[in-house]
Amino acid sequence: xxxxxxxxxxxxxxxxxxAIKFKRVLDNYRNNLYSTSLVLLxxxxxxxxxxxxxxxxxxxxxxxTQPNAKLSNFLILQxxxxxxxxxxxxxxxxxxxxxxxxxxxxxxxxIFTQFTCxxxxxxxxxxxxxxxxxxxxxxxxSLGLKPRKCLTMLLIWVYAMLICxxxxxxxxxxxxxxxxxxxxxxxxxxxxxxxxxxxxxREPRKHCTPGSVGSLERQVxxxxxxxxxxxxxxxxxIFSYTKITCFLSNKAKASNxxxxxxxxxxxxxxxxCVLVVLSFIVSWGPIMILDIITSYHHDHLRKKASGNLPxxxxxxxxxxxxxxxxxIIYAFCDASFRRxxxxxxxxxxxxxxxxxxxxxxxxxxxxPIQLTTFNRREP
Numbered sequence: 489x490x491x492x493x494x495x496x497x498x499x500x501x502x503x504x505x506x507a508i509k510f511k512r513v514l515d516n517y518r519n520n521l522y523s524t525s526l527v528l529l530x531x532x533x534x535x536x537x538x539x540x541x542x543x544x545x546x547x548x549x550x551x552x553t554q555p556n557a558k559l560s561n562f563l564i565l566q567x568x569x570x571x572x573x574x575x576x577x578x579x580x581x582x583x584x585x586x587x588x589x590x591x592x593x594x595x596x597x598x599i600f601t602q603f604t605c606x607x608x609x610x611x612x613x614x615x616x617x618x619x620x621x622x623x624x625x626x627x628x629x630s631l632g633l634k635p636r637k638c639l640t641m642l643l644i645w646v647y648a649m650l651i652c653x654x655x656x657x658x659x660x661x662x663x664x665x666x667x668x669x670x671x672x673x674x675x676x677x678x679x680x681x682x683x684x685x686x687x688x689x690r691e692p693r694k695h696c697t698p699g700s701v702g703s704l705e706r707q708v709x710x711x712x713x714x715x716x717x718x719x720x721x722x723x724x725x726i727f728s729y730t731k732i733t734c735f736l737s738n739k740a741k742a743s744n745x746x747x748x749x750x751x752x753x754x755x756x757x758x759x760x761c762v763l764v765v766l767s768f769i770v771s772w773g774p775i776m777i778l779d780i781i782t783s784y785h786h787d788h789l790r791k792k793a794s795g796n797l798p799x800x801x802x803x804x805x806x807x808x809x810x811x812x813x814x815x816i817i818y819a820f821c822d823a824s825f826r827r828x829x830x831x832x833x834x835x836x837x838x839x840x841x842x843x844x845x846x847x848x849x850x851x852x853x854x855x856p857i858q859l860t861t862f863n864r865r866e867p
Contacts, residue, residue, distance in 0.1 A: 514797065521801045525808055529575060532811025536568040538829070539819045543568075546828045559635040560619055564818050566641060567612045571811050574605035581696060592661055595696035599659035600652055603698070607648035607717040609810075613768065614721035615644065616818060617728035624732050651716040654709030658699035701782060710783045718776050722768060729761030763817050771810035775803035 543565040581598050584590060590598075623630045699706025778799060819825045 517797050518801070521805055525801075525805050528805060528808035528812065529579070532808060532815075533572060533575065535812060535815035535820075536572050539568040539815045539825075540565060540572075542819075542825060542828050542832055545832050559637065559640075560616065562635075562637045563612055563616045563619065563640075567609060567616070567814060567818065570605055570608050570612065571814065574602065574609060575808075575811060577602045577605060590661060590696055592659075595661050596656050596659040598696050599655050599698050600649075603652045603655050603713065603717075604645075604648045607652055607713070608644055610717050610721040610772070611644045611648060613764075613814070614724035614728075615640070617725045617764065621728035621731055625735050648717070651712055652709075654705070654712050655698050658703065658705035658709045660697055660700055662697040662700075698779075699783075702784075707783045710780050714776055714780045718772065722765075725764055725768060726761075729764060733758050733761055760817070760821075763813075767810065767813035767817060771807055771813060775800075775807050778803055 543561050547561065547565075577598065581602065622633075699709060820829075
């Protein structure tokens with residue numbers, strides 16, 4: 489009997505030591521992801537603010553004179569604004585969950601708005617790809633197109649709200665939360681006298697979730713969202729840039745000698761296609777696939793994930809990289825945007841003139857006239 493008690497005690501102590509070791513690893517994992525997310529969030533917000541400032545300044549000064557340039561700049565501007573709103577809503581949702589109790593109505597509104605902004609971002613990315621496809625493949629027809637920017641954005645928002653409407657009935661309030669700074673979890677504490685006891689820890693605050701795990705409402709909402717907000721824009725992006733690359737390649741082969749400009753355009757198209765597709769998949773692919781799998785196979789994932797580090801916060805950090813990739817790919821890689829950025833950052837140079845007087849000249853009459861020339865001189 490005594491030996492059995494000792495074995496049980498030894499087994500309990502081993503379990504406790506493993507739990508403490510895993511807790512330390514989990515705390516380091518949380519803290520590292522929390523710091524990384526703050527850095528990514530700050531960098532993405534700074535880049536999007538710069539993009540908004542440059543494009544707004546360029547639109548007011550009238551530098552984008554071509555209609556296609558105006559539409560592309562408008563879509564990129566809306567992309568930056570929507571990303572800022574989406575990140576701000578995400579931060580506010582997590583902040584409110586830590587300090588205030590959330591009602592079900594408020595939870596449904598927050599979840600619906602957050603997913604709608606994300607869907608608008610995806611549709612805008614596909615819209616930029618389709619706009620470039622039209623103006624490169626059909627340059628003559630595109631001259632007669634008059635872009636209706638307000639109508640375009642209205643249709644994009646209506647489409648996003650329709651595909652995200654399933655989150656209104658599925659959104660709910662839950663108390664199971666992974667929080668970077670949440671350390672108030674009950675665990676076994678060992679005193680100096682080898683006496684084990686449980687610490688009394690209060691329950692975590694409730695927070696908003698897009699639906700109960702495994703519920704039919706969540707499955708319908710995430711399936712619709714995954715197909716129409718992620719798969720369809722991804723197909724449009726791949727189709728557009730693949731067509732652009734094939735068009736430039738065929739145009740280069742049709743000519744007797746490969747022109748240098750065509751070769752450069754082909755290289756840029758291939759590079760743009762690879763960057764856009766990879767950035768979209770790396771940023772949003774993991775979290776979208778995890779959400780759709782969790783909605784259908786939650787029990788299997790829970791059993792498999794017991795004792796392992798959670799993947800959701802890691803994939804949340806991956807999604808934050810889209811705020812860094814998109815401004816670089818769609819804005820900073822463009823020559824006209826970089827030129828407008830230099831004009832915004834650099835103060836205009838003061839122009840000075842040198843006055844040179846030359847020898848008198850004779851008019852038709854005999855009266856001399858004085859000629860003066862103004863030569864521009866940079867300071």
